[in-house]
Amino acid sequence: MKMEKEVILDKISFRKKVEQLSNLPTLPNLLDKFTRMLKDPKTSMAAFGKELSKDQMLTSKILKLVNSAFYGFPGRISTVTNALVLLGYDALKGLIISSNIFENLSPEAYPLWHHSVTVSLASRAIARELSLPDIEEFAVAGLLHDIGKVILHVEASEEYRTVINQAKKAKQPIWQTEGEILGFDHANIGLWICEEWKLPKKLTIPIGYHHMPAAPKEYHMRVAVVTMADILVRSMGGGAEDDLPLETPDPIIEKQVPLTLKQIRKLIEGIVPEFESLKRLAPKEIN
Amino acid sequence: MKQVATEKRILCLHEDDFAYDQIRQILSDKGYFVYDYSDANAAFAHIYNEPPDLMVVSTKTPGWKEFMTRIKNDSVYKHLPLILLTSEETLTSLLSLSDLSCDDFLLYPAHKKEVLLRVQLRESYASSNLDANPLTRLPGNYTIMATIQNTVQQKNKSALCYLDLDNFKAFNDRYGFARGDEAIRMTARIITNVTRKIHADSFVGHVGGDDFFFIIPSHLTKECCEQIIQNFDLVIPTLINDEDRVRGYIESKDRKGNVQRFPLLSLSIAVIDLNITRIDHPAEVSAKAGELKKAVKKLNGSNYLVNRRRS
Numbered sequence: 001m002k003m004e005k006e007v008i009l010d011k012i013s014f015r016k017k018v019e020q021l022s023n024l025p026t027l028p029n030l031l032d033k034f035t036r037m038l039k040d041p042k043t044s045m046a047a048f049g050k051e052l053s054k055d056q057m058l059t060s061k062i063l064k065l066v067n068s069a070f071y072g073f074p075g076r077i078s079t080v081t082n083a084l085v086l087l088g089y090d091a092l093k094g095l096i097i098s099s100n101i102f103e104n105l106s107p108e109a110y111p112l113w114h115h116s117v118t119v120s121l122a123s124r125a126i127a128r129e130l131s132l133p134d135i136e137e138f139a140v141a142g143l144l145h146d147i148g149k150v151i152l153h154v155e156a157s158e159e160y161r162t163v164i165n166q167a168k169k170a171k172q173p174i175w176q177t178e179g180e181i182l183g184f185d186h187a188n189i190g191l192w193i194c195e196e197w198k199l200p201k202k203l204t205i206p207i208g209y210h211h212m213p214a215a216p217k218e219y220h221m222r223v224a225v226v227t228m229a230d231i232l233v234r235s236m237g238g239g240a241e242d243d244l245p246l247e248t249p250d251p252i253i254e255k256q257v258p259l260t261l262k263q264i265r266k267l268i269e270g271i272v273p274e275f276e277s278l279k280r281l282a283p284k285e286i287n
Numbered sequence: 288m289k290q291v292a293t294e295k296r297i298l299c300l301h302e303d304d305f306a307y308d309q310i311r312q313i314l315s316d317k318g319y320f321v322y323d324y325s326d327a328n329a330a331f332a333h334i335y336n337e338p339p340d341l342m343v344v345s346t347k348t349p350g351w352k353e354f355m356t357r358i359k360n361d362s363v364y365k366h367l368p369l370i371l372l373t374s375e376e377t378l379t380s381l382l383s384l385s386d387l388s389c390d391d392f393l394l395y396p397a398h399k400k401e402v403l404l405r406v407q408l409r410e411s412y413a414s415s416n417l418d419a420n421p422l423t424r425l426p427g428n429y430t431i432m433a434t435i436q437n438t439v440q441q442k443n444k445s446a447l448c449y450l451d452l453d454n455f456k457a458f459n460d461r462y463g464f465a466r467g468d469e470a471i472r473m474t475a476r477i478i479t480n481v482t483r484k485i486h487a488d489s490f491v492g493h494v495g496g497d498d499f500f501f502i503i504p505s506h507l508t509k510e511c512c513e514q515i516i517q518n519f520d521l522v523i524p525t526l527i528n529d530e531d532r533v534r535g536y537i538e539s540k541d542r543k544g545n546v547q548r549f550p551l552l553s554l555s556i557a558v559i560d561l562n563i564t565r566i567d568h569p570a571e572v573s574a575k576a577g578e579l580k581k582a583v584k585k586l587n588g589s590n591y592l593v594n595r596r597r598s
Contacts, residue, residue, distance in 0.1 A: 022332065022333065022336035022337065023332050023336065045484075061335075061336075064336070065335060065336070068337075070338050071472070071476070072468070072469065072472045073469055073472070073473070076469065076525055076526070077525060078525075081521065082521065082522050082525060085476075085477060085480065085518045085521060085522050086473060086476045086477070086480070086522060087476075087480075088476065088479065088480030088483065088484070089480065089483070089484050090360070090361045090483070091335065091361070094331055094334075094335050094357070094361070095335055097328065097331060098328050098329070098331040098332035098335060099332075100332075
């Protein structure tokens with residue numbers, strides 16, 4: 001029997017695997033919707049942009065493509081609207097047609113999707129409340145903040161199940177358990193893939209540091225907004241894995257995002273309707 | 288290991304068989320990196336994620352024709368060279384290759400030397416597509432002039448549009464040429480995407496520098512120009528530093544070397560509507576565009592002007 005702690009995922013080879021990923025799966029009901037929209041000649045680009053901002057996979061693929069050396073805007077484009085203007089309809093069509101769907105859909109896929117979309121809504125709402133410029137960029141960072149979890153579900157589903165069960169047993173935040181068992185967490189994975197895909201730093205940093213908001217040297221405000229949105233949504237019961245405890249927020253959050261209780265109440269009231277309607281949308285279409 | 292960027296990558300769409308294996312072997316032996324696909328959708332995904340240097344498509348693969356048509360109709364990907372791998376029977380049944388949008392073809396069973404030569408030949412063609420602008424891959428002056436001539440002669444109800452950027456020199460001086468190139472590429476993408484979405488057969492050319500040219504049906508002028516301006520004004524701020532965006536101007540030296548304030552990047556379009564002004568000779572077009580350009584350049588921000596009927 002081995003006495004030392006068993007490594008269930010090798011960091012170096014998993015990172016390599018992540019960097020070579022080119023196609024993340026989309027949820028089947030979303031892909032159906034996009035395909036229907038493609039067939040309708042009346043669909044406007046704006047309508048597409050609005051729907052796409054609910055899908056982590058296509059949003060990340062679109063941003064990857066527009067920031068690639070091939071198009072010639074590396075590290076430049078951080079919103080879906082701008083990306084669509086530059087990529088055009090044909091490329092969008094190609095991306096949608098060539099999308100995979102989640103096979104063997106894991107039970108966490110919908111809660112994770114719901115969580116990501118609501119954190120995106122909350123990030124936008126907080127940025128607006130604080131009168132920050134470029135609120136769409138905050139929404140994108142919020143949408144993609146847990147992209148590392150998607151990758152774990154897709155690329156290491158068995159190992160990740162072990163991590164989730166352990167976190168539930170130990171009653172601690174998922175990222176801490178990931179760190180203990182894997183030696184890296186989902187935010188690290190987010191950072192790896194964003195850097196590999198040459199996404200702008202204003203997205204990469206909030207995605208990579210949303211559990212360590214004091215660590216980066218720049219974009220503190222962006223990290224703090226996404227972290228705050230994450231906490232807000234989880235406190236509303238919108239976590240990706242149910243009933244895991246919330247960690248105490250880093251003091252930098254309060255400094256960067258000085259929200260009063262009144263403002264927080266207003267934000268939550270603003271999010272609730274969509275929070276609930278998204279919840280109703282998902283499970284109905286699972287089967 | 289990650290592939291070194293200089294290594295040439297070839298994407299092959301094929302049905303697994305012995306004849307193909309030989310070709311694959313020949314290419315890998317010569318240091319090409321070969322990606323194999325038997326499913327057209329998966330091959331698409333690859334191309335959109337990481338465009339190869341060359342594609343080889345076998346006519347034994349289901350969906351090969353749709354694959355080829357889609358790639359060759361895409362304004363960005365159509366320049367990727369595509370070699371059709373086909374059999375003599377298929378070739379005879381096709382009647383003519385000119386209806387297909389491939390760049391070259393190879394026959395099973397392939398001769399080793401021939402495979403290599405065809406691939407190398409295609410590569411050299413692709414890098415020396417003579418008239419295309421290297422920055423935007425849009426057709427250049429020769430094609431533009433020929434297209435204007437055609438349009439004028441055929442008396443089409445078209446609008447000839449000359450587009451250029453305002454204060455581009457100041458932008459380049461402030462941010463450097465690399466970012467200037469990005470602005471040019473963005474402009475090219477915006478014009479192409481808008482015109483193609485509104486009218487699939489639109490012509491878009493790149494005269495050079497920050498000068499572009501496009502042709503659209505007369506009745507779509509307003510929609511097209513307004514959409515181009517709207518998209519341009521939406522995306523261009525991503526190229527402006529935050530401090531300049533807040534101030535609303537950039538500081539740069541004028542021609543005499545004095546530091547001056549310049550407005551942020553905008554664009555001007557001069558439109559010669561052939562429905563309004565009668566043009567008998569292509570040379571009249573550029574003279575008329577020149578006058579119109581002067582007028583539209585005097586306006587602040589992004590604008591377009593259409594020629595008026597002489598009263």
